[in-house]
Amino acid sequence: MFGDEAGLPYQRPPLSKTFLKEGHPERLLFRNADFFAANGIEIQSNTPIASVSPSERSVTTERGNTYHFDHLVLATGTRNRQLPIPGFNAPNVFGMRTLEDASRIRDRLEMTSEIVVIGGGFIGLEFTAAAKQLGKKPTVVEAQDRLMARAVSEPVSEFFLAAHRRNGVDIRLRQTVLAVETDSSGNAFAVRLSTGERVFSDLILVAAGVVPNCELAYAAGLKIENGIAVDRTMLTSAPNISAVGDCVSFPLGDRRLRLESVQNAADQARCVARRLTGAVEPYDKLPWFWSDQGADKLQIAGLIEHADKLVAKRDDETGRLTVFGFSAERLCAVETVNRPGDHMAARKVLSASDGIMLADLEASHYRLKEVFRTVARP
Numbered sequence: 483m484f485g486d487e488a489g490l491p492y493q494r495p496p497l498s499k500t501f502l503k504e505g506h507p508e509r510l511l512f513r514n515a516d517f518f519a520a521n522g523i524e525i526q527s528n529t530p531i532a533s534v535s536p537s538e539r540s541v542t543t544e545r546g547n548t549y550h551f552d553h554l555v556l557a558t559g560t561r562n563r564q565l566p567i568p569g570f571n572a573p574n575v576f577g578m579r580t581l582e583d584a585s586r587i588r589d590r591l592e593m594t595s596e597i598v599v600i601g602g603g604f605i606g607l608e609f610t611a612a613a614k615q616l617g618k619k620p621t622v623v624e625a626q627d628r629l630m631a632r633a634v635s636e637p638v639s640e641f642f643l644a645a646h647r648r649n650g651v652d653i654r655l656r657q658t659v660l661a662v663e664t665d666s667s668g669n670a671f672a673v674r675l676s677t678g679e680r681v682f683s684d685l686i687l688v689a690a691g692v693v694p695n696c697e698l699a700y701a702a703g704l705k706i707e708n709g710i711a712v713d714r715t716m717l718t719s720a721p722n723i724s725a726v727g728d729c730v731s732f733p734l735g736d737r738r739l740r741l742e743s744v745q746n747a748a749d750q751a752r753c754v755a756r757r758l759t760g761a762v763e764p765y766d767k768l769p770w771f772w773s774d775q776g777a778d779k780l781q782i783a784g785l786i787e788h789a790d791k792l793v794a795k796r797d798d799e800t801g802r803l804t805v806f807g808f809s810a811e812r813l814c815a816v817e818t819v820n821r822p823g824d825h826m827a828a829r830k831v832l833s834a835s836d837g838i839m840l841a842d843l844e845a846s847h848y849r850l851k852e853v854f855r856t857v858a859r860p
């Protein structure tokens with residue numbers, strides 16, 4: 483296993499959540515070194531792969547060493563989107579992708595009070611909530627008219643907008659950062675907004691989305707379509723090369739999808755591992771996702787963007803929310819806030835059956851666990 487980062491493979495989700503508050507990089511590791519050694523897995527960290535030759539069935543490292551393979555799996559992930567704005571390269575303007583990024587941000591946070599977050603998506607908002615818990619003053623600048631617009635329904639965006647504002651976070655919707663202003667030593671001290679306003683800041687986090695790392699695959703002649711294009715079994719256009727995770731676009735129904743989630747990366751990896759050990763099966767796992775923002779836990783089962791109708795059930799007293807998404811009257815996604823039991827039931831309902839209709843849910847008064855018992859019955 484070749485990777486261009488230092489150290490052993492680790493989990494990214496805590497980077498924008500607990501790690502900022504608690505540190506402890508060792509807790510992020512998937513496995514310790516003994517596991518890899520005991521299972522005959524050789525890890526080559528700090529070893530970027532510079533090229534792939536499908537015809538020679540080999541990869542070559544940046545240092546010029548060539549290794550042959552019977553089968554290659556590309557899991558190159560994504561990188562942070564760069565913004566073409568003046569001042570973007572100042573040392574206190576950060577992205578949040580790697581343990582190295584998060585460690586630098588943690589160090590800087592200690593001497594920081596005012597923060598600007600560019601992008602009101604999952605990572606920007608998780609970071610904001612953690613920074614607020616650490617006593618900082620974050621301002622979030624989001625170009626769209628709602629938070630997390632790419633991935634969640636309007637009721638969920640509204641829920642989190644209200645929650646962050648209640649918590650004292652300054653959130654600017656429909657505004658963009660036109661420039662980062664730097665002092666004579668090159669450090670950023672403010673951003674200039676599209677409204678003309680200036681917001682002072684000692685730390686700027688750019689969380690404005692990612693781009694898939696496809697260059698290696700593209701240079702090797704593999705098909706690219708908003709990610710490394712794979713078929714239903716995660717095979718690329720080359721017969722000896724598979725691809726999985728954030729860097730991949732895969733067919734689902736009549737469209738192609740690229741997802742950035744742990745579930746997707748892990749289930750696709752399992753699909754390839756099974757194929758390579760003899761069990762060929764199409765990838766058809768239900769997408770699910772979570773995001774922890776301060777005290778609120780968002781969980782999503784299915785893809786809400788496929789819904790043409792939404793039903794939101796909100797309990798103002800408990801601060802819980804469930805949003806049901808329907809496509810042609812059929813349940814296709816469920817978003818829950820602070821309802822982990824419903825999320826698990828939704829995953830079961832959506833995986834176990836392709837036919838939960840709006841009428842079924844209405845009849846059960848939207849009790850997902852009850853509906854699951856009905857569909858699970860043989």
Ligand SMILES: Cc1cc2nc3c(=O)[nH]c(=O)nc-3n(C[C@H](O)[C@H](O)[C@H](O)COP(=O)(O)OP(=O)(O)OC[C@H]3O[C@@H](n4cnc5c(N)ncnc54)[C@H](O)[C@@H]3O)c2cc1C
Pocket residue numbers: 484485486487493494495496497498529530531532557558559560578579580605695698726727728729741742743744745747770771772773774
């Ligand atoms: C801060 C943060 C918070 C997140 N929170 C959540 C969450 O709450 N829930 C959730 O479901 N998902 C979350 N995610 C997304 C999740 O971490 C990703 O979906 C997952 O890591 C994807 O795994 P991957 O293996 O496809 O790619 P990655 O984890 O990106 O790994 C790809 C690796 O390949 C390396 N690489 C790329 N090119 C080369 C090369 N040429 N040679 C060698 N190495 C190379 C990269 O440097 C990287 O180390 C979060 C991500 C981040 C950054």
